[in-house]
Amino acid sequence: MMFNWLSLITGLFYIVLGGVVIYYKFFFTVLEPTVAYAMGGLLMLYGIFRIYRAISKIKNTENEK
Template identity: 50%
Template structure:
């Protein structure tokens, strides 16, 4: 699921589209938030498996 968030974030930054056309600053912000959230989810899975 984390990888999916990262892919969607990259897509939003690249295409500047999410349900409708987005201004560049909004697409970069939304894409960055999704990428960071995807990395966070992957980190949580990795951290829990290490225990």
């Protein structure tokens, strides 16, 4: 159960990290704008995926009880 909540927090972290990469165009090195937008977008999509997966697992766990 705790893993699902940590997955939610991690998903939020990825979304914020994607926004930071897009805004500052930096991820361990200076990025070209197109690379920064692509990488930031992928990080945000992965964060959304993790949040969706965590929420579905939390709902399934509650339904089993």
